C-alpha cells in the first residue's frame with residue numbers, strides 16, 4: 267500500500283488535542299485511514315460492528331466496485347474470466363496472482379486431479395452421520411476432519427505443507443461434497459476418475475451410480491464450471507473474514523476452511539441460494555406469477571419478516587455482475603435441457619422486473635445478487651437445493667485458501683482480536 271499525501275485529523279469537541287493519522291492508497295477503490303495508533307494516542311477504539319467502514323486487511327486478490335457492479339479477480343473482469351477460462355485456471359489465478367500458461371495449467375490440473383481421492387477411512391467417518399443430516403453439517407465435519415486425516419500437511423510454517431494442503435483442499439472438496447450428497451440419498455459413493463475435468467468429475471461423482479455410468483453433458487459441465495468461477499472469491503465477505511480470523515491464530519488450513527464453511531451456511535450469506543429457490547418454489551406453489559405483486563408487498567412490509575432472497579448486497583449497490591452472467595447461463599442450460607418454459611425461471615424474471623421498477627428496491631439500491639439465478643440453474647442440473655451452499659463452499663475454497671495464504675505471507679500479520687464497547691454491569695461484588 268502506498269502512503270497518500272493526505273492525512274486525516276480527528277478532533278474532539280471537549281478540547282482534547284486532535285490526532286493525525288496516515289492515509290493509504292490502494293490501486294483502485296477507497297483510500298483507508300490507518301487508525302492502528304488510535305488507542306495508543308487517545309485511549310479510544312473505533313466502533314464499526316458490521317465492518318461497514320472498516321478495511322480489515324490489505325489484499326491484492328479481488329476487487330469489487332459496488333456502485334458500478336464491477337468484480338475483478340487479480341485485475342481481470344469476472345465477465346472475461348467467465349467467458350474465456352475454466353474454473354481451475356481461475357483458481358490458479360486467484361491463488362498465484364497470474365493466469366497459468368499452458369504448461370502451468372497442465373501441471374496444476376494434473377496435480378489437482380491426482381489428489382481427488384480421500385483417505386478411505388473418511389468413508390467410515392461419513393457413515394457416522396445421520397442420513398437426513400444437512401449436507402452443510404456433514405461438509406463442515408468432513409472438512410474439519412481433513413486435519414485428522416492429513417496431519418502431515420498442517421505445519422503452517424512449512425511452505426511445502428501450505429502448498430500441499432491447498433492442493434488437497436481444492437482437489438478433495440468436490441469429492442467431499444459428492445460424498446455428503448450420496449450419503450443423503452443412500453447411494454454408494456462413486457470414486458473420482460482422472461480422465462475427466464474437475465467439474466465433469468464432480469458431476470459424475472454426484473450423478474453416476476455403479477449400475478449406470480454418467481455421461482457428462484457439455485452445457486451442464488460448462489454451466490457448473492461457471493457457477494464455480496463466479497463463486498471463487500469475493501473480497502472480505504463473512505466466510506473469508508472467518509477463515510482469516512480463524513487462521514490468524516495459527517491453526518491449520520483445514521480447520522480454518524471448516525470455519526469458513528460453517529459461516530457460509532448462514533442464510534444471509536451462502537445459504538441464500540437455497541433460501542431463494544425455496545422462496546420461488548413456495549411462491550410458485552401458492553399462486554405463481556399471479557401472486558407476485560402480493561408477495562412483493564409482503565417483502566416491503568418490515569413487520570412481515572419476509573425478505574426477498576437473492577436480492578440486495580452489502581457491497582453491490584448496482585446489478586451484481588455475477589447475477590447477469592448467471593441469468594445468461596440459466597437461459598443456456600434451460601434451453602439445452604428443453605426446459606425453456608421453466609415456470610420458476612419465468613417467475614424469477616417477473617420478480618426481478620417488478621423489483622427493478624419498485625421505489626422500495628430502487629431507493630435502497632437492491633438488485634439481484636448471484637444467488638437469484640444460480641438456484642434455478644442448479645435445480646435444472648438435478649442438484650437438490652440442500653446442496654447449493656455446499657457447492658458454493660466447494661468453489662469458494664479457492665478464494666479462502668488464497669486469502670489465508672496472503673494473510674500468512676503478510677509481514678504485518680497479527681492474530682485478529684477486535685475490541686468492544688462494553689455496556690454491561692460495572693465492577694460489582696458478590697454479596
Ligand code: ACO
Nearest residue numbers: 533534535536538565573574575576577578579580630635
Ligand atoms: N428484501 C427486502 N428488503 C431488503 C433486502 C431484501 N432482500 N435486503 C435489504 N433490504 C432492505 C433492508 O430492510 C433495509 O431497509 P431499511 O433501510 O428501510 O431498514 C435496507 O434494505 C438495507 O438493508 P441491510 O440489511 O441494512 O443491508 P446489509 O448490507 O446489512 O445486508 C444482505 C445485505 C444481508 C445481503 C441483505 O440484502 C439480505 O438479507 N438479502 C437477502 C439475502 C441474500 O440474498 N443474501 C445473499 C448475499 S450474496 C452472497 O452471500 C453470495
